[in-house]
Amino acid sequence: MMSAWCRRNSFLMNHKRLRLGFRCASSASGAAEPADTVFALSSGQGRCGVAVVRVTGPAAAGALRSVAGLSCGLPAPRTALLRSIVHPQSKEVLDRGLVLWFPGPHSFTGEDIAEFHIHGGPAVISGVLQALGSLPGLRPAEAGEFTRRAFHAGKLDLTEVEGLGDLIHAETEAQRRQALRQMAGDLGRLYNGWSEQLKRCLAHVEAFIDFSEGDLIEDGVLNQVDIAVPQLQMEIEKHLCDERRGERLRSGVQVVIAGSTNAGKSSLFNILCQRPAAIVSPIAGTTRDVVETSLDIGGFPVLLSDTAGLRDTGDCVEQEGVRRARQMVGLADLTLVLVDSLQLPQEPQMVSGFLSEYLKNVLPSAKDDEQRYVLILNKSDLLPKEHISMIQNVLTQTSDMAPVSILSCRSREGLDDFLTLLQDRLKTLCGDPLTGSPSLTQTRHRAHLQKCVDALNQYYEYRDTDLALAAEGLRLGLSSLGRITGKVGAEDILDVIFRDFCIGK
Numbered sequence: 202m203m204s205a206w207c208r209r210n211s212f213l214m215n216h217k218r219l220r221l222g223f224r225c226a227s228s229a230s231g232a233a234e235p236a237d238t239v240f241a242l243s244s245g246q247g248r249c250g251v252a253v254v255r256v257t258g259p260a261a262a263g264a265l266r267s268v269a270g271l272s273c274g275l276p277a278p279r280t281a282l283l284r285s286i287v288h289p290q291s292k293e294v295l296d297r298g299l300v301l302w303f304p305g306p307h308s309f310t311g312e313d314i315a316e317f318h319i320h321g322g323p324a325v326i327s328g329v330l331q332a333l334g335s336l337p338g339l340r341p342a343e344a345g346e347f348t349r350r351a352f353h354a355g356k357l358d359l360t361e362v363e364g365l366g367d368l369i370h371a372e373t374e375a376q377r378r379q380a381l382r383q384m385a386g387d388l389g390r391l392y393n394g395w396s397e398q399l400k401r402c403l404a405h406v407e408a409f410i411d412f413s414e415g416d417l418i419e420d421g422v423l424n425q426v427d428i429a430v431p432q433l434q435m436e437i438e439k440h441l442c443d444e445r446r447g448e449r450l451r452s453g454v455q456v457v458i459a460g461s462t463n464a465g466k467s468s469l470f471n472i473l474c475q476r477p478a479a480i481v482s483p484i485a486g487t488t489r490d491v492v493e494t495s496l497d498i499g500g501f502p503v504l505l506s507d508t509a510g511l512r513d514t515g516d517c518v519e520q521e522g523v524r525r526a527r528q529m530v531g532l533a534d535l536t537l538v539l540v541d542s543l544q545l546p547q548e549p550q551m552v553s554g555f556l557s558e559y560l561k562n563v564l565p566s567a568k569d570d571e572q573r574y575v576l577i578l579n580k581s582d583l584l585p586k587e588h589i590s591m592i593q594n595v596l597t598q599t600s601d602m603a604p605v606s607i608l609s610c611r612s613r614e615g616l617d618d619f620l621t622l623l624q625d626r627l628k629t630l631c632g633d634p635l636t637g638s639p640s641l642t643q644t645r646h647r648a649h650l651q652k653c654v655d656a657l658n659q660y661y662e663y664r665d666t667d668l669a670l671a672a673e674g675l676r677l678g679l680s681s682l683g684r685i686t687g688k689v690g691a692e693d694i695l696d697v698i699f700r701d702f703c704i705g706k
Contacts, residue, residue, distance in 0.1 A: 249321030311354025447640025462510025
């Protein structure tokens with residue numbers, strides 16, 4: 202077996218190699234720029250009034266002169282100039298549009314950039330792209346290559362890159378707000394702040410290891426680390442305990458409509474979709490499969506699912522539908538539990554007990570959080586108003602009963618109150634992206650943060666027995682934080698991040 206002395210010295214040698222590797226990886230994002238020049242349509246495919254073609258790289262200036270017919274120098278930086286766009290070989294006029302010049306390093310990619318704002322017809326766009334492709338040293342850009350160059354130039358860290366990608370794909374107001382905040386660097390600053398704290402702790406421990414025997418280190422250095430590490434770990438763990446609000450807002454809230462047959466689930470589904478997306482009939486068991494659609498409800502992204510009615514049945518096809526319905530309920534972030542008001546007990550005092558049993562049948566045992574379901578009494582138009590008022594009074598006085606929405610899918614009465622309650626639930630599940638600490642938005646962030654917390658536990662484990670191994674825990678934690686922003690070990694995740702970008706971004 203390796204002796205403790207050998208193990209300790211092995212780790213010290215690894216520490217030095219890792220220190221060198223960390224410095225190299227940290228500076229890699231600002232490494233030499235790519236030698237080639239790339240171009241792409243940046244404004245998206247399809248007909249449009251104005252299209253933007255972007256060129257970045259050392260030959261961008263030459264491309265601008267050739268295609269815009271500029272013989273007397275380049276335009277003033279960041280100033281639009283109206284020019285005829287010509288093919289550099291045939292000299293044929295392809296279009297007439299605006300050209301702009303963004304000299305590096307003061308540009309999106311940090312390189313020289315030329316932009317052509319042209320008419321958005323397919324023939325015009327194709328002609329300009331072919332003209333640029335005919336120039337030596339230019340090639341079409343790969344997906345996400347412009348943003349990747351911005352990352353390598355140090356213009357964006359990986360969290361800002363991901364925020365930009367989320368902003369491009371945002372479909373709701375809340376998604377846009379969260380993505381914009383992340384692209385502005387709020388999340389990156391939070392993680393970089395933790396990295397700086399961890400760097401200081403690591404530096405103190407390593408200094409104590411290297412110089413404590415010569416009395417060159419002041420007393421209390423390790424005590425400062427002992428205070429800082431648990432405080433940092435507590436902050437990271439609090440950040441992790443967010444109930445996936447940021448990730449849920451980014452990918453969409455899974456909302457499932459569930460309940461017994463003929464409760465009006467498909468009718469409610471169609472009302473929320475504002476179209477006849479699901480078949481509605483008085484025949485019990487009409488819906489046999491899961492019907493899904495994406496919606497924007499109050500600015501929050503929702504993946505809404507209509508499911509088969511929950512009942513015991515001998516029909517094998519309907520049995521599969523019921524199985525899938527229960528599976529969807531188990532995966533749901535929010536369940537809309539629909540009840541046929543005609544099935545309620547005649548005596549109002551017995552309604553709360555009936556609903557409690559009904560909830561136990563629809564929701565699994567883990568779904569006892571009131572924020573994870575909305576109880577809806579449908580077909581209120583078929584009950585006397587006095588009876589409805591009595592039911593409301595009983596439910597209001599029942600302390601252990603979550604708020605109940607009473608409505609009629611046929612008359613739409615009570616629908617506004619239900620939508621208000623639904624939006625409140627969605628806001629609770631997703632949070633407000635503009636307030637408080639920036640939200641954790643990516644699964645990979647969560648994985649690296651959890652690795653950081655686990656690594657900090659190694660510091661406690663070896664603090665009193667082997668400081669070299671304790672320092673290794675701090676170093677692993679710092680490496681995990683660095684992988685989130687791209688400060689260390691980023692190459693293995695770059696392709697995963699940038700492949701989801703469109704060409705020209």
